[in-house]
Amino acid sequence: MNLLEQTRFLLRITRTHDIMRRYFVVNGFDGALTMLGLIIGFLVSGATGLSVIINVCLGAAIALGVSGVSSAYVSEVAERKRALGKLEDAMITDLRDSAHGEAARGVPLLIALVNGFAPLAISLLILIPLMAANAGFVLPVSPLYAAVAIALLLIFLLGVFLGSIAGVSWLRSGIQTLLVAILTAALIYLFAGY
């Protein structure tokens, strides 16, 4: 069994596919909305250097990533240990050396990596226009507005992904998540900038 097949197998026997997917969407959404909030905050604040904006956003993205990895790892280790203990009680045997024991050790790490990777990767995608402009590339629009557009697009795509999982209209689901992002932006414009 190669590594990918083994990973799929361990996720299947622990029935954690859906947990991992949920973590990806929830924390990915967190990352996108945090970046959107920061960038709109900078937009309403007036002129700020690009490097300052990038550093602030990168700092937040890294913190989200580390927070995602550590929080998911701690909670999933506890959950998997509990599930393994319950199974061992039912089987009246030690399962540490079985596939279930391996899953109890490996699956929390995998889920933690997904949970940390999702906000970090989505944040980095949103920051591409800012980094490109900072590196000297000339963009047709302001890098901040381009970053906002990418954030909105990614949030829409997360909604589309959720729609495809639920088997409902992808467009409706995408628009729903987009409306959340627009509401967030409206709230920031309403309360920030003083």
Place this chain on the structure above:
Amino acid sequence: MVLVKRLVLDVLKPHQPNALEFSQAIAKAGGDYRVCTTVLEVDENTETLQVVVEGDAINFDAVQSGISDLGGSLHSIDEVEVQGEPQAG
């Protein structure tokens, strides 16, 4: 040398992996193994299976290892069919 041709095993296993994956893993223990699995009982967390393994020369240790690797527990060997090989010379 005595060759094991057929084994009927009573096995307790968790619900996952399912009976198909479980049987496939046992079959992989040998090149020509034929495995027939019947789910006898389903409880909240476990299933009791009757596993029939047939082959030209079954390696019992490999079968047992395949079962325990997937979290199963061999409860009993219910039937055995073995065949002695005629001594050369």
